[in-house]
Amino acid sequence: MSSKLIDLDEDELEHHFMREGLAFPTVNVHGYQMFDSNGNVSVPNEEREVMLATVEQKFSEIFDVLRIDRNDPNSADTPYRLSSMLVNELFVGRYTPLPRITVFPNRKKVDELVISKHIKVMSLCSHHWQPISGHCAIGYVPRDKVIGLSKFTRMVEWYSRRGQIQEELGEQIADCIERLLDPIAVGVVISAKHFCMIARGVEADEDSVMVTSVMRGELAKNPTLRAEFLTLIG
Numbered sequence: 001m002s003s004k005l006i007d008l009d010e011d012e013l014e015h016h017f018m019r020e021g022l023a024f025p026t027v028n029v030h031g032y033q034m035f036d037s038n039g040n041v042s043v044p045n046e047e048r049e050v051m052l053a054t055v056e057q058k059f060s061e062i063f064d065v066l067r068i069d070r071n072d073p074n075s076a077d078t079p080y081r082l083s084s085m086l087v088n089e090l091f092v093g094r095y096t097p098l099p100r101i102t103v104f105p106n107r108k109k110v111d112e113l114v115i116s117k118h119i120k121v122m123s124l125c126s127h128h129w130q131p132i133s134g135h136c137a138i139g140y141v142p143r144d145k146v147i148g149l150s151k152f153t154r155m156v157e158w159y160s161r162r163g164q165i166q167e168e169l170g171e172q173i174a175d176c177i178e179r180l181l182d183p184i185a186v187g188v189v190i191s192a193k194h195f196c197m198i199a200r201g202v203e204a205d206e207d208s209v210m211v212t213s214v215m216r217g218e219l220a221k222n223p224t225l226r227a228e229f230l231t232l233i234g
Contacts, residue, residue, distance in 0.1 A: 037163030093161035126163030134192025185218035
């Protein structure tokens with residue numbers, strides 16, 4: 001199917017997608033399936049190297065359109081830097097598997113809140129590709145399993161490093177914790193600055209933040225437990 005699409009001109013492509021009920025192609029010109037900005041498909045290193053080179057080339061074309069002279073030493077290698085930043089840093093959670101998460105048995109039958117807070121969030125808004133910078137607090141009440149504390153940081157980083165909206169980021173983190181631990185309760189609270197709103201658009205105050213919360217299990221049902229959690233995370 002993808003090879004047939006490559007041979008179509010723009011009008012024929014548009015007609016094909018309208019006929020199929022699609023606004024945009026779901027397979028790129030190289031035959032790879034595309035997926036949501038905050039999704040994940042593991043991409044082998046050799047394919048990521050090709051991706052790096054292709055993105056660098058496209059950024060070079062953008063520099064030409066914007067009339068940025070790369071004889072300027074500050075801009076000479078910027079297309080490569082941008083490509084590496086996106087593929088290997090800000091979007092790396094799209095292309096790599098979830099880090100190994102160590103889970104332990106809850107031998108002492110802990111049935112109170114376990115909380116990790118001030119976890120760094122560094123993501124990219126999927127609307128304008130501007131930074132989302134802030135912190136995350138996670139709390140849960142164990143059932144049969146507990147998790148290594150550092151793994152929350154790895155989990156948050158992995159889900160953050162992709163094009164995101166904050167509301168879905170919290171849901172993804174909570175889904176992952178429920179899959180791994182089947183806890184009695186789980187809560188995820190994120191407070192972050194959105195530079196798509198600070199650096200452009202309404203140009204909000206640089207101290208403005210967005211706060212989102214996800215409450216599952218007893219944290220959704222029990223107002224006393226939820227109040228305790230919110231008090232403890234400050």
